[in-house]
């Protein structure tokens with residue numbers, strides 16, 4: 387029985403001639419289609435053998451459909467656009483900051499062809515890759531010089547490798563942070579050959595703790611903004627001006643890793659206490675490090691600004707070559723920085739800042755408008771607008787709560803987890819957050835142009851999905 391069925395399984399060439407499959411050969415490639423046909427036929431042979439033919443063979447039309455579906459699934463890009471309805475504005479798993487139109491346009495323009503990455507078009511001479519953005523970083527932060535690399539973790543490694551290899555970096559114990567996804571400052575330091583010298587205690591560090599630790603081996607003093615936690619209660623840290631005073635007295639550079647890279651204060655919007663790059667430079671930090679894709683709202687990169695002689699040492703370090711950014715990043719960063727020259731302009735045109743600064747009343751209006759539309763969907767039992775709290779980042783400071791409004795969906799005849807899974811797998815994919823067996827769609831991180839897409843995504847599911 388099984389042997390006879392195995393013989394009846396169609397051949398690869400028979401399937402290639404099938405009218406459902408043939409157009410796919412033209413659209414994709416012969417090799418891709420043949421590979422997938424082989425996969426499906428192999429699976430079928432295994433099924434027949436293991437079930438001794440009890441399941442019977444699918445008819446040729448069903449088989450063609452199965453193959454076509456497998457081919458088309460395989461052609462979906464693995465990186466897909468997502469509507470972020472988690473409320474987390476800087477979601478590392480969702481690619482952090484969405485980019486400004488101005489940045490996208492410049493990235494597309496240089497992506498399509500060649501670009502003056504290391505060529506000065508006026509003189510025809512070789513130039514530095516960072517020239518395109520250095521002038522803008524000087525204007526926006528007030529620093530003397532700048533260099534750009536792959537991300538802020540890279541910026542930290544480069545800086546310490548260039549300035550502190552085999553020597554000591556003094557850091558307060560309260561700032562030895564771990565940031566989601568295996569970034570631990572002590573590990574980063576040892577990976578680039580710097581020796582960590584912790585000072586103070588978890589909750590308190592005083593100026594004399596730094597002063598006592600400084601010795602022959604000390605290379606730099608480092609301050610790190612604890613982006614994802616706060617020590618409250620009986621605590622004290624040494625202020626940046628105080629650290630700068632100690633650094634100057636002992637002729638040691640002060641490095642300030644500010645993390646999120648705010649270009650102007652954002653406390654009134656809920657991002658409380660985020661250090662501003664220009665303020666760090668003005669307070670006397672010799673180097674300031676930050677990410678390009680957090681509060682700056684640009685492409686992924688790490689930015690180091692500060693004193694010319696230190697930046698030169700970093701730029702010449704061999705590791706710089708391994709962490710350099712490409713032409714599209716440089717173009718996107720330059721366009722984003724151009725917007726930051728005017729904070730009003732930045733707020734109006736950089737999506738991350740638009741989302742962060744949207745008045746909560748607007749979110750309430752949208753939530754109240756969306757709730758009945760969502761409730762009318764087949765997969766929804768009830769949908770209500772409700773005020774909530776959102777966070778800046780996945781691992782953000784608990785004191786940085788952003789006011790927001792959500793639509794809380796109670797699904798019809800299925801769990802909220804199941805509804806969430808269906809929405810994640812849809813096109814466009816929608817990611818919300820599940821809370822008390824409800825699915826919350828948080829509008830803080832959704833641009834208004836995506837409201838209709840949210841309704842369509844939920845409306846496209848049936849209650850039996």
Ligand SMILES: *Cc1c(COP(=O)(O)O)cnc(C)c1O
Pocket residue numbers: 537538539540565569610611612613643644645646676677678687688
């Ligand atoms: C986010 C962060 C980093 C890591 O930055 P990436 O750009 O993700 O590499 C380092 N330090 C601080 C303080 C941060 O907040």
